Amino acid sequence: MSTSSSITSQRSSEETIAEGSYSSQAPQAPVVSLAERKARNAMWRGRIGMTVYLILLLMPIYWLINMSFKTNTEILSGLSFFPENFTLENYAKIFGDPTWYMGYVNSIIYVSMNMVISLLVALPAAYAFSRYKFVGDKHMFFWLLSNRMAPPAVFLLPFFQLYSSVGLFDTHIAVALAHCLFNVPLAVWILEGFMSGVPREIDETAYIDGYSFPKFFVKIFLPLIRSGIGVTAFFCFMFSWVELLLARTLTSVDAKPIGAIMTRTVSASGMDWGLLAAAGVLTIVPGILVIYFVRNHVAKGFALGRV
């Protein structure tokens, strides 16, 4: 009984909103409170759901951070949410040993190289795809994207032989080039989406004003798609930073990525859990810094410029 009455009152209340000034029969007060209460309930449900999700999401990461501040004896002696004997020893070991911290330097070098190469080649190509029709343009675009679908495991051995034969094995540029396989198509795809959002008239006006193509591209066009470039750089960083299979295969000593160095924590005397955790935590930091810089554009960027 009470439900049906509440529905009636709700209906009458919403009619009031809908019809606005035409009707003034229904009482005004319950109207607002009901709609408001509904909205507030939904908001609270959303907030609680979100909080629960975030806690579940961050728990494994927190556990890793927690462990990185413990000694191995403490880790193995039982579970606790806070380190009892807080120690920075694990981090000190990493920062005190070049064979450890050079892994981070190597990773950052090839990731940056990859970002620069991908952007430099993808920018003109994306412009071509978004503005011109040319022979084989669609086939070219799909061929590019199909490379994004190639499992790295397929290319493992040929890559190894290719880069060994041209003398690039164990260099940063080898990994950067190998990662271009999936990052360049992705960069073209994202940038094309952003560029198609810029009206053609801008190009035409610039040419009428006497701009040459390179000058127009750098001075006018690139500033217009700033956020697109930022987002693309973010995606290139992301996929190059997280990839390990190719990076590990193409390097041995001089350009070895941190991910490959981490396997050293397994030794005859068992796992060095604390050290492993500390190394893991340090690989998360650059990612957080990068996403912090693009946080305002990332919502659009994740739709790859195509919403």
Add this chain to the structure above:
Amino acid sequence: MTKVENNKAWWLVLPVFLIVAFSAIIPLMTVVNYSVQDIFDPYTRYFVGTEWFKQVMLDERLHDALIRQFIFSFTILAIEIPLGIMVALMMPTKGKGASLALILVAIPLLIPWNVVGTIWQIFGRADIGLFGAMMAELGINYNYASEPMHAWLTVVLMDVWHWTPLVALLCYSGLRAIPEVYYQAARIDKASRWAVFRYIQLPKLTNVLIIGVLLRFMDSFMIYTEPFVLTGGGPGTSTTFLSQSLVQQAIGQFDLGPAAAFSLVYFLIILLVCWVFYTTIMHMQKDK
């Protein structure tokens, strides 16, 4: 937007073509080359035609890996897509909370894949990990290193943890593109929460969901590093997926010919499934 016909645009595409060709066509040709030869050492090799392909097609281990791969990919899609949409609907839309939630949700995506494996390797262990310990508290003798079901559960859970954020962020950006007017109209029409979702939000999400499903399918089909670190493909072969069987064959046993034939079949399966996905969705949209 109407496009101008201009073949000079090829000059702009050329650098991309060269760089991708260098790291795609040359290696792919090498793979094709290997797949039709029997190689003993760099100087002794015989042409064997389709021998390796026949062998690969009939290989029991690969069939099993393929079936496991499909079960895995569809399981994680069935969980990640609805969960991602739900998270996107719950994410705050304005203010400081919005960008904080965005950064927090995106964190798992930026963790190197081997570290993702490490995190769950630790988290799932009953002696030092919270999740494993919780399962043990519940009276389950949880051990992903010896129980195939537990290994599966951990791998699926890890993937859901790792990749639901991608779906959520894709959907979040799709939702942000819906004009406020649509919601106002829905309020006037007294639309229920479900109706708003079904007739306003979901249609607007189609585009990003296509991207999401395709990306998730492709990437889950190539999964290697995370299960490799977590379970090493075990116990037995219960979590050995396609990439891992391939690497075992190519690097572990150095069976170049069969591995190359397997690579090509593998690549073709991904292309085929993606193409089927894509055309089906496109047709469904056209029919509407």
